[in-house]
Structures are given as C-alpha cells and as structure tokens.
Amino acid sequence: MLKAIFLDMDETLCGTSEADQLAGQAFACWVKETYPELVNEQRFIERYLAGVYKQLNSEFPQLVALLPDEGAFRTGLIRALLAEQGVDVDSDEACAAQAYFDDQRMAAFTFFPGVAELLRTLRERYKLVVITNGPTFSQYPKLAAVKMPDWVDHIIVGGDEPEEKPAASIFQKALDLVGAFPEEVLHIGDSLSSDIAGANRMGIKSVWVDASGEGIAGSDIVPTYTVRSAAELPLILADFQ
Structure with missing residues (x-):
C-alpha cells in the first residue's frame, strides 16, 4: 500500500x-x-x-x-x-x-498550474515530503514564497543535510519521517541523476517529469514512470488503488 x-x-x-x-x-x-x-x-x-x-x-x-x-x-x-x-x-x-x-x-516564483490543487488532494490520502536540493540561501525563500509548509507534511532541504540527492541518506531521512518502507513510497522529480537515480537505488518507485518530452536520450537511468508534468501524477496513482 x-x-x-x-x-x-x-x-x-x-x-x-x-x-x-x-x-x-x-x-x-x-x-x-x-x-x-x-x-x-x-x-x-x-x-x-x-x-x-x-x-x-x-x-x-x-x-x-x-x-x-x-x-x-x-x-x-x-x-x-x-x-x-x-x-x-x-x-x-x-x-x-x-x-x-x-x-x-x-x-x-510560484507553483505550476494545478499543483496546489494536486497537493491538496494528495494530502488527503498520503504523507507528503518535499526533498529539494540546493543551498538554504535560495531554497528557504522559495519555500516561503509558495507557503510550502501549508501544503506538505515535511520538508528536507539538501543544504541542511550532510548529503543531497541522489544520496541514500536524504531519502532514508524522508522514509524515517513518514515511517514507511521504500516499497510504500513514490518519488517524483525532474532530474534523472538526482531524483530518479536516487529513488531507484533505494527501491522507491520513481516518476520522472520529462517536461520536454524528449525521453531519456540514451541514459541508463530508467524511471518507473514518466510524465510531462506533476499534474499527471493521479493517473499513475490509479495503479496503486
């Protein structure tokens, strides 16, 4: 589940x-x-x-x-x-x-269209954790700009951590925060090298946001699912019903 x-x-x-x-x-x-x-x-x-x-x-x-x-x-x-x-x-x-x-x-700086509604709907059924790479200097103002703490349960900023994505430690911290095993989690992100590779190594099902629609272009990093935007995530979640 x-x-x-x-x-x-x-x-x-x-x-x-x-x-x-x-x-x-x-x-x-x-x-x-x-x-x-x-x-x-x-x-x-x-x-x-x-x-x-x-x-x-x-x-x-x-x-x-x-x-x-x-x-x-x-x-x-x-x-x-x-x-x-x-x-x-x-x-x-x-x-x-x-x-x-x-x-x-x-x-x-703002959410993509439909993302706020998506987060509201997802939070009714799942624990939500934002895992964002980057220095605290830039990430915390962005989080504040969209009032991210109002939309998700936990936030992990790479600049606060010993390692950033794709390191196992940052994904493990997220797992610990929600009390879940890798097979009970889905991770969505736009970076093959950070998001998808990191999730795959942890045994977490991965969803790659391929906004350009160009595909993996010969990369050996293969996501579990691919979407054009996060707004398509409900289509994938239907597989978990």
Whole structure:
C-alpha cells in the first residue's frame, strides 16, 4: 500500500527557470539603469544566472572559496561580472543588486498550474515530503514564497543535510519521517541523476517529469514512470488503488 509521496520542488512543483528568466529580465533593466556605463546587460544577466548555478566556477576560482556562504558567493559573482565590463562596485552595491534580483525572483516564483490543487488532494490520502536540493540561501525563500509548509507534511532541504540527492541518506531521512518502507513510497522529480537515480537505488518507485518530452536520450537511468508534468501524477496513482 502506498503511504507517502516524496516530491522534488524546482521544475517539478514550481517553475524555477521561468522565475529566473522573469527576474533576470527585470534585473538586466535595473543594472543598466543603475550603471549606464555597462556595455551589455544581457551578457551580464546570462552569465550571472550561469554563475548562480555554479557553471562558471572554473572561470572564477577565487569565488569558489566563498561557496559555504552563498550570499557572499553571489555578491562576489556580481562584482566580478560587472568588472568584466569595466564597472567597479563595492560590497554594499553588490548586496543591493543581489537583493533586487532576489525580490524579483521571489515575486515570480510560484507553483505550476494545478499543483496546489494536486497537493491538496494528495494530502488527503498520503504523507507528503518535499526533498529539494540546493543551498538554504535560495531554497528557504522559495519555500516561503509558495507557503510550502501549508501544503506538505515535511520538508528536507539538501543544504541542511550532510548529503543531497541522489544520496541514500536524504531519502532514508524522508522514509524515517513518514515511517514507511521504500516499497510504500513514490518519488517524483525532474532530474534523472538526482531524483530518479536516487529513488531507484533505494527501491522507491520513481516518476520522472520529462517536461520536454524528449525521453531519456540514451541514459541508463530508467524511471518507473514518466510524465510531462506533476499534474499527471493521479493517473499513475490509479495503479496503486
């Protein structure tokens, strides 16, 4: 019998990339207005978003040491990217820029259509646990933006844990919280390497959100089920009746 459902947040329940893009557009305008000497605000925001997702670490090894403090890392990133275009700002100015982006991002961060109703319905029958990777700096504001504690029973943030998904320890913590065995749980997420691989190794049935519909593209990580969005989850749950 199915007792609990584990859920990823970013790109599974919530449109994180869409919020990033909307915030990025506003941020690009703000930066250009604030620093008119900036040559290319679009290049700045594209590289900023890449840097936030740690895709520029090899270019800025001096910032890697700041990673234990995500706020310091991001303000350092802003200073470095502005300096690329000849704009020198101090720490306070970088903090103000980061705060503007954060405010815009949280204003745009929300559930995908139908997810709130889905969670309300699921919680009538199952224990719900959100397991989200990422630093506390960014994950807790997102959780607050959608009032996640009102919708689920437990929340586990990877940045609080010794290991993030796909580590067995974070899934085991979720199992312990709901008092369930792996065969009594379903996990849904958009990442094959983090969500699906982690659930599969634990013997938890996995549901992959393949929003693009492109399939696993040769990956050896095979989900138990595949959907285009979390809103399709009730179709799968019919198998457990």
